Amino acid sequence: MLTGKQKRYLRSLAHHLDPVFQVGKNGTNDHLIRHINDAIEKRELMKVSILNNNLDDKHEIAEELAGKTGSELVQVIGSTIILYKESRDNKQIELP
Numbered sequence: 001m002l003t004g005k006q007k008r009y010l011r012s013l014a015h016h017l018d019p020v021f022q023v024g025k026n027g028t029n030d031h032l033i034r035h036i037n038d039a040i041e042k043r044e045l046m047k048v049s050i051l052n053n054n055l056d057d058k059h060e061i062a063e064e065l066a067g068k069t070g071s072e073l074v075q076v077i078g079s080t081i082i083l084y085k086e087s088r089d090n091k092q093i094e095l096p
Contacts, residue, residue, distance in 0.1 A: 001072070002072050002074065002084070002095075005096055006095045006096060007074050007075065009095065009096050010045060010074045010082065010084050010093075010095075011074060011075055011082065013045055013093065014045055014046075014047060014074065014075075014082045017045065017046065017047050018047065019047040019048055019049035019080060020039055020043070020046050020047060020048065021035065021036055021039070021046075021048045021049075022048070022049050022050070022051055023048060023049070023050045023051065023054055023061055023065075024051045024053060024054060025051070025053040025054050025055070027054065027056055027061070028061060028064055028065060028068075033065070033068045033069060036048065036065065036069050036083070037069050037070075040069060040071055040083060040084075040085045040087075041085070041087055041088070041089070041090070042087070042090055043087075044084060044085060044086060044087045044090070044091070044092055044093050045074075045082070045083070045084050045093060046082070046083055047080050047081065047082055047083075048065060048080070048081045048083065049079055049080050049081075050079040050080070050081070051079070052079070058076055058079060058081070059076055061081070062076045062081045065081060065083065066083060069083065069085065070085060071083045071084060071085035072084045072085065
């Protein structure tokens with residue numbers, strides 16, 4: 001679990017990032033989860049956007065993505081999800 005201070009720090013780092021993946025009208029699937037797992041191992045911090053044609057609840061999508069990828073949900077703001085997972089091989093971010 002991340003503390004409030006750590007989440008604020010990660011939000012400040014994520015502010016300048018562009019979304020890497022998009023969740024469309026079909027929602028999440030195993031293929032998307034696998035790609036997010038690979039990308040978050042390299043990046044540690046990433047944004048995922050939810051398209052307007054997706055009618056599912058964005059908070060449920062965020063919890064599902066965080067749970068299936070083993071990452072921490074930093075924030076859901078608008079239609080953007082910010083995820084963090086500490087990398088085993090490519091450690092770049094030092095949390096306060």
